[in-house]
Amino acid sequence: MQLEPNAYIAATEQNQSLALTAGPGAGKTEMLAQRADFLLRTGVSRYPKRILAISFKVDASKNLKERVQRRCGAELGSRLDSYTFHAFAKRIIDRFRVVLTGNDALNIGYTIGEVKIPHQQILFLDLVPLAIKILHNSEVARNAIRQTYSDVFLDEFQDCTNLQYELVKLAFLGTGVRLTAVGDTKQKIMGWAGALEGIFLQFSRDFGARPLNMYRNFRSQPKLLRLQNEIILTLDPASVMPDEQLTGQEGEISSLRFDTCANEAEWIADSVLQWIRDELVPTSEIAILVSKQLELYAAPLMAALEARSVPYRNEQQMQDITSEPLARLIVDYLQCLYGERYPDAWRSLSKLLIPFEDEDSRSSAKQTFGQFIRRERQAITKEDVGGDRYSSWWERVRSFLKFIGVEIATSLSPDYESKERLDEIVIETRNRINDLRRLDADLLRALCRFSDDQAVSILTIHKSKGLEYDSVIMMAIENEIFFGDQEANRCAFFVGVSRAKQRLVLTHCEMRQRPEGYTGRWSEHRTPQEEYLGYTC
The missing domain is CATH 1.10.486 (PCRA; domain 4)
Structure with a gap:
C-alpha cells in the first residue's frame, strides 16, 4: 500500500503529537495500525511502555487491535491497549476505586446497571465522570497512567465530548506522551450527543499537535469522489481532493423523482432484486439510508422487499x-x-x-x-x-x-x-x-x-457511519426530513453519500402518505432538497 506523504508522516512521527483529519475511505484505521506497527517494531515506543488506543465503538476498538496483531504478532501486539472511552474509564475506576469517597464510593464488587444503588451499582453514563474525579483527586492515579503509555491514539476524534476530552487532558496534558487524534470534521454528526465544536483546533493548541490532512479516498469510484468533492467545497474548502484523484468515469450516480412513496418503494425493491440476481451484487453490499424516522419512511419499502423475498435487516430495530x-x-x-x-x-x-x-x-x-x-x-x-x-x-x-x-x-x-x-x-x-x-x-x-452476512441493510445515516457498501440508496432527499441545523444536515448528507463505493442513488417523492396509526407531525406533500440533489448534476 502506497501511503500519501501526510499519511507517511503521520505513521512515522517520533516526537510531536498529531491532529490528523481525513475524509471517508482515507484509511484512518489503517494509518493508526501502521503507526502502532512502526512505534512498536522500531522501539520508538520503548519496552515496557504501551500504546493506548481509544475508539467510540467496540467494533472499531477490536478492529484496530486485530490489525496491529496481524502486523506485529502476539508479543508486540499485546502492548496495544485498545478500548472505548467507557472501557478505559472503567479500568481507571477498577484500579483506583479507593480514591472515590462519600456518595461516589464504590464497593469492590460494584456493578453497572439501569438504576443507581449507593456504593453498589452505577450507570453506564457514570463511568467517564467517575474516572475524571479519580484523576482530578489522585496524583498517584495520574502518574500511573502516564508512566504506562508512550503514545495515545484517539479515533473518530470529531465526536469527542466535553467530558471525554477532559478525561484525556487530565490524563496526558503537559506530559511527554505523544497523542495522535484522527477524525473528519465533515463527518461530525454527533453534536446532539455533546460533541465539541472546533475540537481539532482546541486539541492542536492544548497539545502542540501538528495538523495534517489525508486526502486520498480508497473507497469510492471517481464519479462518486467528484460528488463528494462538491460537498467538501461547501463544508471545508481547504480540504478539497486534488484533481489527479478525481479522474476517471467509473462509478454510477442517479437522482430519481417519484409521484408517491409506494412507487418509490416498488422501484427500489425491483432495483435491489435486479442488482442481486443479475449483477450478482452481494446482499450485504447494498444499503438503503434514511435521514431519520426510519420505521415511518421505510415501511413501504420493507413490505416491497418481503414481497420479493429479498432478505433485509432493519438496523434501527435490531441495532x-x-x-x-x-x-x-x-x-x-x-x-x-x-x-x-x-x-x-x-x-x-x-x-x-x-x-x-x-x-x-x-x-x-x-x-x-x-x-x-x-x-x-x-x-x-x-x-x-x-x-x-x-x-x-x-x-x-x-x-x-x-x-x-x-x-x-x-x-x-x-x-x-x-x-x-x-x-x-x-x-x-x-x-x-x-x-x-x-x-x-x-x-x-x-x-x-x-448478522449482516446475507441481507440488505436498512438504516439511518447516523448508524451508517464507518460502514461502506457497493451500492447505496438514500431515500427521501426532501426538505421535510432535512430540517433544523443545516450545517449538521449537510454533514449527515455527506456521511451518507460517502458510504457508496460503486453506485449511489438519491430518491425523493411528491407525496408521502401518512403512515397508518401515526399521529405525529407529518407532511404528505413533499418538496425536493434542491441543494443535495443538485450535487448529482
Missing part, C-alpha cells in the same frame, strides 16, 4: 442487540454448530476461544473446543424430534455459555460486569432469533438475517 459482542458470539456459535460453510464465524470463535499464546496452549484449547462441538452435534442428533433438527437450539446455546464461562463472557464488554446486563443480552438475543424464525423457520437463514 441494540446486533451490536452486542455476546449476541454476535451466540450467532457465530449456532452457525458453526448447525452449518458447515461459515468460515467467518469459525474465525471469530477461534480468536476468542483459542488464545494467542504458545503452541501447546493453542493445541489444547483447540482440542477442547473441538470435543465440545462434537458432543453438542451428537446431542442434536439424539434430540432430533419429528424431523426438526433445530428443536433444541436454545439448550445448545445454554450449554455453550456454560462451556465458555462467565470470565470469557464478561471480557467481551465492560457492560457485562453487571450480571443483570449479561442475562438481559442473552434473553434479547433469544427473542430476536425467535422473531426472525417467524419470518423464516430455518434457523441458519434466520441467523443470516440477524
Whole structure:
C-alpha cells in the first residue's frame, strides 16, 4: 500500500503529537495500525511502555487491535491497549476505586446497571465522570497512567465530548506522551450527543499537535469522489481532493423523482432484486439510508422487499442487540454448530476461544473446543424430534455459555460486569432469533438475517457511519426530513453519500402518505432538497 506523504508522516512521527483529519475511505484505521506497527517494531515506543488506543465503538476498538496483531504478532501486539472511552474509564475506576469517597464510593464488587444503588451499582453514563474525579483527586492515579503509555491514539476524534476530552487532558496534558487524534470534521454528526465544536483546533493548541490532512479516498469510484468533492467545497474548502484523484468515469450516480412513496418503494425493491440476481451484487453490499424516522419512511419499502423475498435487516430495530459482542458470539456459535460453510464465524470463535499464546496452549484449547462441538452435534442428533433438527437450539446455546464461562463472557464488554446486563443480552438475543424464525423457520437463514452476512441493510445515516457498501440508496432527499441545523444536515448528507463505493442513488417523492396509526407531525406533500440533489448534476 502506497501511503500519501501526510499519511507517511503521520505513521512515522517520533516526537510531536498529531491532529490528523481525513475524509471517508482515507484509511484512518489503517494509518493508526501502521503507526502502532512502526512505534512498536522500531522501539520508538520503548519496552515496557504501551500504546493506548481509544475508539467510540467496540467494533472499531477490536478492529484496530486485530490489525496491529496481524502486523506485529502476539508479543508486540499485546502492548496495544485498545478500548472505548467507557472501557478505559472503567479500568481507571477498577484500579483506583479507593480514591472515590462519600456518595461516589464504590464497593469492590460494584456493578453497572439501569438504576443507581449507593456504593453498589452505577450507570453506564457514570463511568467517564467517575474516572475524571479519580484523576482530578489522585496524583498517584495520574502518574500511573502516564508512566504506562508512550503514545495515545484517539479515533473518530470529531465526536469527542466535553467530558471525554477532559478525561484525556487530565490524563496526558503537559506530559511527554505523544497523542495522535484522527477524525473528519465533515463527518461530525454527533453534536446532539455533546460533541465539541472546533475540537481539532482546541486539541492542536492544548497539545502542540501538528495538523495534517489525508486526502486520498480508497473507497469510492471517481464519479462518486467528484460528488463528494462538491460537498467538501461547501463544508471545508481547504480540504478539497486534488484533481489527479478525481479522474476517471467509473462509478454510477442517479437522482430519481417519484409521484408517491409506494412507487418509490416498488422501484427500489425491483432495483435491489435486479442488482442481486443479475449483477450478482452481494446482499450485504447494498444499503438503503434514511435521514431519520426510519420505521415511518421505510415501511413501504420493507413490505416491497418481503414481497420479493429479498432478505433485509432493519438496523434501527435490531441495532441494540446486533451490536452486542455476546449476541454476535451466540450467532457465530449456532452457525458453526448447525452449518458447515461459515468460515467467518469459525474465525471469530477461534480468536476468542483459542488464545494467542504458545503452541501447546493453542493445541489444547483447540482440542477442547473441538470435543465440545462434537458432543453438542451428537446431542442434536439424539434430540432430533419429528424431523426438526433445530428443536433444541436454545439448550445448545445454554450449554455453550456454560462451556465458555462467565470470565470469557464478561471480557467481551465492560457492560457485562453487571450480571443483570449479561442475562438481559442473552434473553434479547433469544427473542430476536425467535422473531426472525417467524419470518423464516430455518434457523441458519434466520441467523443470516440477524448478522449482516446475507441481507440488505436498512438504516439511518447516523448508524451508517464507518460502514461502506457497493451500492447505496438514500431515500427521501426532501426538505421535510432535512430540517433544523443545516450545517449538521449537510454533514449527515455527506456521511451518507460517502458510504457508496460503486453506485449511489438519491430518491425523493411528491407525496408521502401518512403512515397508518401515526399521529405525529407529518407532511404528505413533499418538496425536493434542491441543494443535495443538485450535487448529482
